[in-house]
Amino acid sequence: MVKIGNIELPEFPLLLAPMEDVSDPPFRAVCKDNGADLMYTEFISSEGLIRDAIKSRHKLDIFDYEKPIGIQIFGGDEEAMALSAKIVETVQPDLVDINFGCPVKKVVSKGAGAGVLKDLPLMTRLTEAVVKSTSLPVTVKTRLGWDDEHRNIEEVAERLQDVGIKALAIHGRTRTQMYKGEADWSLIAKVKNNPRIQIPIFGNGDIDSAEKAMEYKNRYGVDGIMIGRAAIGYPWIFNEIRHYMQTGTHLPAPTLQQRINVISKHLHKSVQWKGPIVGINEMRRHYANYLKGMPGIKEYRNRLVILKTAEEVDEVLAEIANKYADFEFEKLAIELVNYHEKCPL
Numbered sequence: 001m002v003k004i005g006n007i008e009l010p011e012f013p014l015l016l017a018p019m020e021d022v023s024d025p026p027f028r029a030v031c032k033d034n035g036a037d038l039m040y041t042e043f044i045s046s047e048g049l050i051r052d053a054i055k056s057r058h059k060l061d062i063f064d065y066e067k068p069i070g071i072q073i074f075g076g077d078e079e080a081m082a083l084s085a086k087i088v089e090t091v092q093p094d095l096v097d098i099n100f101g102c103p104v105k106k107v108v109s110k111g112a113g114a115g116v117l118k119d120l121p122l123m124t125r126l127t128e129a130v131v132k133s134t135s136l137p138v139t140v141k142t143r144l145g146w147d148d149e150h151r152n153i154e155e156v157a158e159r160l161q162d163v164g165i166k167a168l169a170i171h172g173r174t175r176t177q178m179y180k181g182e183a184d185w186s187l188i189a190k191v192k193n194n195p196r197i198q199i200p201i202f203g204n205g206d207i208d209s210a211e212k213a214m215e216y217k218n219r220y221g222v223d224g225i226m227i228g229r230a231a232i233g234y235p236w237i238f239n240e241i242r243h244y245m246q247t248g249t250h251l252p253a254p255t256l257q258q259r260i261n262v263i264s265k266h267l268h269k270s271v272q273w274k275g276p277i278v279g280i281n282e283m284r285r286h287y288a289n290y291l292k293g294m295p296g297i298k299e300y301r302n303r304l305v306i307l308k309t310a311e312e313v314d315e316v317l318a319e320i321a322n323k324y325a326d327f328e329f330e331k332l333a334i335e336l337v338n339y340h341e342k343c344p345l
């Protein structure tokens with residue numbers, strides 16, 4: 001069993017990564033159904049929270065069925081971070097996570113996100129401010145360091161543990177790497193193997209299959225893994241990894257009915273949470289991902305993305321279910337989109 005403060009997680013937990021514009025309540029609902037052991041919200045601006053900005057407050061929406069869940073905040077000002085941790089506490093998540101990994105210029109230039117990797121005293125002060133202002137366990141998600149010449153995660157981990165964080169998730173890239181190259185887990189393993197480090201260390205970066213998850217678990221010895229991009233359009237990855245780790249065998253590819261159930265749930269939650277117009281619009285990017293490999297996918301995608309109501313989408317989904325009732329999906333490799341240009345987080 002892995003413990004974050006008093007939160008008990010199963011052995012070798014599988015975490016859904018915080019992803020701006022992705023890991024919102026509708027997406028989290030389908031990841032939870034499919035085996036995510038701990039999930040995080042999108043990152044939330046501490047400045048936005050204390051100014052009562054609608055967008056930031058909306059991101060605080062969490063639901064009982066999601067537990068355990070962490071709310072992620074970011075910011076470069078101690079007071080704002082401390083206050084926002086108090087605001088976060090009012091919605092009773094299981095933990096508060098601090099984002100020290102976001103590489104976007106707008107964020108790092110304010111000393112927030114990965115910006116602190118160049119200023120460890122600031123990082124320590126920000127973390128301490130949050131730890132002191134809340135009774136919730138505080139965790140951190142960060143990268144290996146600022147750039148190749150400054151891969152200081154070992155020192156970062158010690159300092160963060162010393163100020164009281166309860167777990168650390170490490171994305172195996174530097175800030176300047178953004179999404180280029182391959183995630184390097186060897187430094188993550190060094191942090192894990194440091195005898196001074198007692199808190200759980202979660203590895204993150206480029207996990208896209210059950211085999212890779214198993215291989216990295218064995219090779220790097222981390223306490224659990226965090227999955228981001230691979231879950232987009234494929235929330236089944238969590239159960240697939242868990243099953244493979246427990247049995248050494250692969251689950252079959254999700255059936256058409258399982259895929260349609262996921263689309264339908266994601267869609268209806270989207271409409272509920274975002275309203276009918278935004279909810280439908282934002283679902284449009286997901287259909288093709290969920291149905292990848294199905295014959296006639298292009299034609300159906302083109303039809304689905306112009307529909308205006310959930311009822312119309314449900315009708316087309318029923319038509320697909322009927323037409324391809326006997327179709328068996330092949331297991332396809334998951335493609336990790338390079339968000340470097342599209343979304344530099």
Ligand SMILES: Cc1cc2nc3c(=O)[nH]c(=O)nc-3n(C[C@H](O)[C@H](O)[C@H](O)COP(=O)(O)O)c2cc1C
Pocket residue numbers: 017018019020021022041042043072099101102141171204205206207226227228229230336339343345
């Ligand atoms: C679209 C997108 C949005 C992201 N938003 C956040 C975020 O809000 N907070 C954060 O800590 N990391 C964010 N990340 C980084 C992911 O949490 C994760 O560290 C990264 O994608 C590497 O993991 P992966 O290879 O499993 O995707 C984001 C990544 C993507 C692709």
